[in-house]
Amino acid sequence: MNDCLFCKIVAKEFPAEIVYETGRTLAFRDIKPQAPTHVLVIPKAHHADAAALAQADDGLADEVLKSAHEVAVIDGVAEEGYRIVFNTGPAAGQTVFHVHAHVLGGRDLTWPPG
Ligand code: AMP
Ligand code: ZN
Numbered sequence: 001m002n003d004c005l006f007c008k009i010v011a012k013e014f015p016a017e018i019v020y021e022t023g024r025t026l027a028f029r030d031i032k033p034q035a036p037t038h039v040l041v042i043p044k045a046h047h048a049d050a051a052a053l054a055q056a057d058d059g060l061a062d063e064v065l066k067s068a069h070e071v072a073v074i075d076g077v078a079e080e081g082y083r084i085v086f087n088t089g090p091a092a093g094q095t096v097f098h099v100h101a102h103v104l105g106g107r108d109l110t111w112p113p114g
Contacts, residue, residue: 036106077105
């Protein structure tokens, strides 16, 4: 997956502001934040989208979710509330096809989303 931007971030071949890391996951700030807290949480292994991650069936999806919550704790938004979003597929606006959870918080988030 040499042409995958997020694999390059995992390999430290491309810079990112890392917030949290576990053995199998990495969290870094979104380059174009949509909220005061906007962090992307990824599995270090390449899976294209949430459906592929769910099928990995080795507890990796759990670890991504746990890391997402840990990011909210680190950024101080866990108590007030935050949002975890997996854009899945082009119609949902997915642009990077290495699965990532957006962790958004630090402001009032409207619903429904755009
Ligand atoms: P999505 O549209 O759900 O695929 O989200 C992709 C996200 O990756 C967007 O919010 C981008 O701002 C973000 N992004 C793209 N390139 C980088 C990068 N080099 N470092 C951090 N975030 C990035
Ligand atoms: Zn990748």
